[in-house]
Amino acid sequence: MRARANALRGAGLLLALVAGAGGGQAHAQAPASALEAVPLQGLSFGELIPGVPETVRVSDAARRAEILLAGQGSWDVLMVLPDALTSAAGARIPLRFSGRDGAVMPSPSAPLLPFDPLSMGRVRISGGPSPARLLLGGTALPAGDQAAGSYTATVVVIINNPGT
Amino acid sequence: MKKLVLSLAAAAALALPSAASAQVTDNGVISVSATVQTVLRFGASTGLDFGTITPGTAATGQGSIELIRNVGTTLSFPDATALGQLVRTGGTETISPTYTCGVGATATTITTAFTNCSTATLSLAAPTGQSTSYVIFNGSIAASATNLTPGDYTGTIKILATSN
Numbered sequence: 001m002r003a004r005a006n007a008l009r010g011a012g013l014l015l016a017l018v019a020g021a022g023g024g025q026a027h028a029q030a031p032a033s034a035l036e037a038v039p040l041q042g043l044s045f046g047e048l049i050p051g052v053p054e055t056v057r058v059s060d061a062a063r064r065a066e067i068l069l070a071g072q073g074s075w076d077v078l079m080v081l082p083d084a085l086t087s088a089a090g091a092r093i094p095l096r097f098s099g100r101d102g103a104v105m106p107s108p109s110a111p112l113l114p115f116d117p118l119s120m121g122r123v124r125i126s127g128g129p130s131p132a133r134l135l136l137g138g139t140a141l142p143a144g145d146q147a148a149g150s151y152t153a154t155v156v157v158i159i160n161n162p163g164t
Numbered sequence: 165m166k167k168l169v170l171s172l173a174a175a176a177a178l179a180l181p182s183a184a185s186a187q188v189t190d191n192g193v194i195s196v197s198a199t200v201q202t203v204l205r206f207g208a209s210t211g212l213d214f215g216t217i218t219p220g221t222a223a224t225g226q227g228s229i230e231l232i233r234n235v236g237t238t239l240s241f242p243d244a245t246a247l248g249q250l251v252r253t254g255g256t257e258t259i260s261p262t263y264t265c266g267v268g269a270t271a272t273t274i275t276t277a278f279t280n281c282s283t284a285t286l287s288l289a290a291p292t293g294q295s296t297s298y299v300i301f302n303g304s305i306a307a308s309a310t311n312l313t314p315g316d317y318t319g320t321i322k323i324l325a326t327s328n
Contacts, residue, residue, distance in 0.1 A: 035190055042195030049201055050234065050294050065194045085198050091292070093198060136194065145293030146200050148234045153196040160189045 035071030035125070037159050043136055045085075048093070051144035058103045058112065058137040065136040067157055069104075069125055077134065078120040078158040085140060085151035093151050096139040105133040122162075203234045203294050204327050210271060212248070212303050212321070214261070222307040227321070228271040228298045235327045236290040239267070239299065242324045244282040248303060250317035257313050261303040271298045287328065299323055 043065035045054050056063045069075070079102065084092040102117035107130040115121055117136055125132045136155060212227025231237070241247050250259040263281040266274035267288060278284040281301065288297075301321055 037190045037192035039192050039194050042197055045196075045198035047201050048198050050203060054198070065196070067192045067194055082196060085196060093200070095196070138196070140198050142198075142200055143293065145295070146234070147290065147293050148200045148202045151198045151200065155194040155196060157192040157194060158189065159191070 035069060035073065035075055035159055035161065037134075037157055038068040038070060039157075040066040040068050040133070043138060043155065045140045048140060048142045048146070050142050050146040053139055053141050055139040056137040058101055058135050060137065063137075065155065067134045067136075068131050069123070069134055069159070070131040072125050073161060074122055074124045076120055076160045076162055077115070077123050078160075079117045079136065080156040080158065081117060081138075082153035082155065085153045087147065087149045087151050089147070089149070091147045091149070091151070093143075093146060094141045095153065096141060097136075098139075101137045101139075103135040105135055107132065200234070202327055203232060204237060204325055205232050206230060206323075206325065207232050207296070212301055214250075214303065214305060217305065217310050217312075219311045220307055221310060223305045223310060225303050226272065226300065227303075228300045229323065230271075230296055231267070231299055231325060232294065232296050233288075233325070233327075234291060234294040237288045238285055238326045238328050239278075239288070240285040240324045240326070241282060241322065243322050246319075247282055248301065248319055248321045250319040252313060252315045252317050255313060255315060257315075257317075259305060259309060259312065259317050261305045263301055263303050265299070265301045267297050268300055269297055271300065274300050274302070 041064075043056060044063045045056060046063065048054050058064055081097050082095055084094050086092050097117055099116040099118055100114070102115035103112040104115045104123055105112055106126065107128060112135065115123070115134065123132070123134070134157065207230030209229035210227055212225045214223040214225040217223045248261055248263055250261070251257070264274070264277065265281040266277035267286065268275045276286065276288070278286050
């Protein structure tokens with residue numbers, strides 16, 4: 001089900017990119033605003049014990065994922081979430097994300113604003129001196145007979161200015 | 165699925181007015197990582213018991229110990245020269261049984277044997293997940309070696325498991 005959802009999101013990404021490049025007049029206009037997404041740190045579950053689920057909360061500054069949003073304006077943000085971590089040998093650890101696993105940190109001192117990573121959401125960035133950050137936690141579900149080793153995955157964050 | 169996505173993209177491009185406002189997109193990729201801990205330990209053991217030996221009669225016995233692991237493992241014997249040698253309690257008389265040894269999926273049948281039970285090592289490939297196997301020793305005492313001083317004879321078999 002998640003794979004299907006991700007596939008549909010992938011379709012959404014392509015739509016956005018084509019929309020951006022498809023308008024002949026668009027290239028002649030200055031962008032409404034600019035936003036740069038800069039990954040700061042990955043989502044790290046650390047050492048997992050076989051059979052023991054591990055959750056990284058979005059408030060866990062050391063292990064959550066953080067992506068810097070440098071710019072200003074309103075932006076549509078979509079996260080393409082992986083179904084599982086995989087090892088080089090092809091072993092998988094399922095991942096689970098909930099609507100509470102995302103957040104936006106407008107500035108380092110501001111409280112976290114909820115962001116549902118399971119669906120596209122609009123984020124308004126004021127463009128203050130401290131760039132906003134998009135945060136992500138999640139849960140890894142290693143099996144009781146999970147093979148030892150390193151597992152990785154990637155989250156793609158797509159940011160699109162819907163225009164005015 | 166690919167065909168569907170392309171069709172959707174084309175439809176979106178056509179639907180956009182040529183003077184649409186500028187669309188700006190950016191993508192970021194966040195890594196997700198975990199390391200599954202190595203599991204390598206011995207579990208319950210069944211002692212190798214030759215029972216009550218009748219002088220002049222051969223004796224046999226079988227012992228095993230659980231090996232629980234999720235990594236490739238090398239087995240060896242740290243005290244090869246004294247492995248499984250029995251010494252009479254309160255005395256100095258010894259019995260030196262001959263052994264065959266190896267690893268099996270059950271506690272009774274060797275499927276992968278050591279070439280010898282003193283200086284040899286045995287490398288076991290990493291299982292697909294956590295698994296339990298057994299290190300098994302079959303001992304035998306020749307009839308000619310059982311004409312001994314009465315008493316209890318005991319010894320130990322030490323096995324070293326190292327991840328590889």
